[in-house]
Amino acid sequence: MYLENSFMLLEFLKNSGYLKNPPHKLWWPNTGEFEVILGAILVQNTRWEQAFIAIDKLRNNKLLSLEKIANMKEIELQTYINNVGFYKRKSTRIIAICQNILETFGDFDCFCVNVSREWLLAQKGIGCESADSILCYGALRDEMVADNYTYKLLRFYGYELDNYEDIKEWLVSGLLENYESVCKLYNKEIGLNELYARFHGKIVDYCKDHKEVLCQK
Known part of the structure; x- marks a missing residue:
């Protein structure tokens, strides 16, 4: 699969069923709490x-x-x-x-x-x-999390982004540049906090399911 931008990754993960029925709306348990x-x-x-x-x-x-x-x-x-x-x-x-x-x-x-x-x-x-x-x-802010799962996933698909801020920028820019398409994908005008949280959750869940494959590269 070729990933031109992060929207293509989001679309792939959502259409693959990741985080379709999460136990928590924003994926992380008890969001908004201490x-x-x-x-x-x-x-x-x-x-x-x-x-x-x-x-x-x-x-x-x-x-x-x-x-x-x-x-x-x-x-x-x-x-x-x-x-x-x-x-x-x-x-x-x-x-x-x-x-x-x-x-x-x-x-x-x-x-x-x-x-x-x-x-x-x-x-x-x-x-x-x-x-x-x-x-x-x-704090429920509009911040995207770029963790080690994301690094491994992007490396698997040919991206050499070793710097945390570069990975975060790649994730955010593709969503913002294609925000209208993101809303069509969700059938609603989704807030950035919810979008970033659910995107992060999809990435983590996908990587856990494909851990052995991602670690081979």
């Missing part, structure tokens, strides 16, 4: 399933809130997230970003309205993918 910040950090170098097991541990113990985690000791948080990779380092970074959110924004709602990508990237342990995940799924 837990997206935790998930974006916990999932680094870790399977999704393990990250969400850790989040559920906190939820079941009524600790899944910005304020409670900001006031936790690292050793305490570690007992709830010790199933994920680099959990000691992540406990430090999670507590730090929670404290910084409270100090800078006051609460999660204000954070969602006012946070910038630059502010997130200045936080220890937050890279481009994590920042965009938090903005797209947590």
Whole structure:
């Protein structure tokens, strides 16, 4: 298959049935909630399933809130997230970003309205993918996530885009340049936040189904 632009990829994935009936509208569980910040950090170098097991541990113990985690000791948080990779380092970074959110924004709602990508990237342990995940799924902003699945998929189809920002630009530009066709594909005028989130979800689901093939190249 030849991919001239990202719209062709979206069209292929949608027509192939990916994310046709997602368990969550925007694919990531509990979008618009504080837990997206935790998930974006916990999932680094870790399977999704393990990250969400850790989040559920906190939820079941009524600790899944910005304020409670900001006031936790690292050793305490570690007992709830010790199933994920680099959990000691992540406990430090999670507590730090929670404290910084409270100090800078006051609460999660204000954070969602006012946070910038630059502010997130200045936080220890937050890279481009994590920042965009938090903005797209947590703050419900119009940000596209370009993860390692996307890199592998584009490399498989002949694109040599090693830089995160270049991959993100390729994804976004093809959608914006063909936005009218995107709306026809969805039979509605779809918002960019929903579009970017669902496109990302389709890419991840497709890559999981074709992991062995994509890793061969």
